[in-house]
Amino acid sequence: MNCRKEFLVRPGSHLQLKDFDPSFADKREDKKSARSKIKKLQKRMDELQFQLYAEQKRSLLICLQAPDAGGKDGVVRHVIGSMNPQGCRVVSFKQPSAEERGHDFLWRVEYQTPKRGEVVIFNRSHYEDVLIVRVHHLVARKIWSKRYEEINDFERRLVADGTHILKFFLHISKEEQLRRFEKRLDDPLRRWKISEADYSEREYWDDYATAYEDALSKCSTDDAPWFVIPSDHKWFRDLAISRIIVETMENLGIEVPEPTVNIAEIRRKYHEAVEEVEKGGK
Numbered sequence: 001m002n003c004r005k006e007f008l009v010r011p012g013s014h015l016q017l018k019d020f021d022p023s024f025a026d027k028r029e030d031k032k033s034a035r036s037k038i039k040k041l042q043k044r045m046d047e048l049q050f051q052l053y054a055e056q057k058r059s060l061l062i063c064l065q066a067p068d069a070g071g072k073d074g075v076v077r078h079v080i081g082s083m084n085p086q087g088c089r090v091v092s093f094k095q096p097s098a099e100e101r102g103h104d105f106l107w108r109v110e111y112q113t114p115k116r117g118e119v120v121i122f123n124r125s126h127y128e129d130v131l132i133v134r135v136h137h138l139v140a141r142k143i144w145s146k147r148y149e150e151i152n153d154f155e156r157r158l159v160a161d162g163t164h165i166l167k168f169f170l171h172i173s174k175e176e177q178l179r180r181f182e183k184r185l186d187d188p189l190r191r192w193k194i195s196e197a198d199y200s201e202r203e204y205w206d207d208y209a210t211a212y213e214d215a216l217s218k219c220s221t222d223d224a225p226w227f228v229i230p231s232d233h234k235w236f237r238d239l240a241i242s243r244i245i246v247e248t249m250e251n252l253g254i255e256v257p258e259p260t261v262n263i264a265e266i267r268r269k270y271h272e273a274v275e276e277v278e279k280g281g282k
Contacts, residue, residue, distance in 0.1 A: 001026045001028070003239075003240040004243070004247055007020075007227040007229055007230075008225055008226075009217065009227065010220070015216050015217045015220075015228070016213060017171065020171055020228045021230060022171045022172050022232045023230065023232040025233045025235075029239065031235045034236065034239045035235065038242050041243060042082035042242065043082070045082050046082050046083055048246065048250065049087055049088060050084060052117055052254055053118070054117070054256050055254050055256060055257060056117040057116060057117075058117075058163065058254075059114035059118050059120070059162060059163045060165075060248075060249065061114055061158065061164070062080065062119070062120070062168070062245070063125040063168065064076070064122065064125070064168055065125060065167070066231070067170075067172060068177065069177050070177070071231050072123050073123070074237075075168070075238065076090055078234075079238050080245075087117060088119045088120075089120050089121070090121045090123055091112045091123065092124060093108070093123070093124045093126075093128060105129045106150065106151075109122075109125070109126040110154070113158060113163065126151060127167075127215050129147055130148060130211065131208065131215060135204050135207045148219055152221060155219075155223065156221075156224075158224075164252065166248060167227065168227050168229050168241055169226060169227070171230055176232045178202075181198055
């Protein structure tokens with residue numbers, strides 16, 4: 001399956017989430033085969049990230065958005081966790097601080113964008129400012145309605161400066177979310193994730209769906225595409241995202257730089273050092 005083509009939100013289209021089945025999984029795959037393929041993709045992802053870090057010419061920004069219990073942390077751990085932390089960073093955007101509220105909504109986001117050679121994952125992102133802000137009427141409509149174009153301009157600038165952008169919406173059903181909440185209640189190691197907002201926010205499910213539909217439709221561009229990833233099945237979610245990331249990075253044509261030293265001379269010195277050690281051993 002071509003996951004990039006299958007789950008892409010086509011620029012200029014008007015997306016409706018009801019047209020995307022959150023429980024979808026490729027019938028040619030199963031959990032066991034998917035895990036094997038994910039491991040191979042993780043290895044390839046690690047190689048590509050190393051090359052990106054060595055090249056120091058461009059960067060990759062991955063945005064993860066989802067309802068509560070949608071699987072953002074799971075993707076970070078099981079997919080992107082294969083990358084070397086030296087060149088990879090995860091940023092989580094919580095409720096803005098007083099200082100952050102004193103600036104434009106993109107101020108705190110721009111500060112966290114990747115530098116050249118780096119991969120950055122936004123666990124929630126600047127899209128919160130057209131989602132929760134809209135659903136809970138935290139700012140006036142005339143303010144948040146202008147932010148779609150501001151976001152597009154912001155992402156356009158990042159791309160022009162060498163940052164490649166992938167945005168994933170982890171699409172789960174309302175029923176699957178409730179099952180995951182139940183697992184958190186039953187698992188002492190996961191109870192720390194529980195909050196009263198998990199259940200109160202479910203009352204706004206349809207409002208969030210509408211807000212997501214507008215954000216994904218208005219802000220999926222050729223340079224910064226959105227993908228709606230069916231996420232009721234975690235194994236398929238991880239497989240689809242792994243494939244899209246690897247395919248995207250392979251298409252960048254990353255080139256490892258040539259060495260800045262005389263390799264022949266370094267090799268000669270190496271052999272001299274080896275001979276000296278061997279003589280000393282005798």
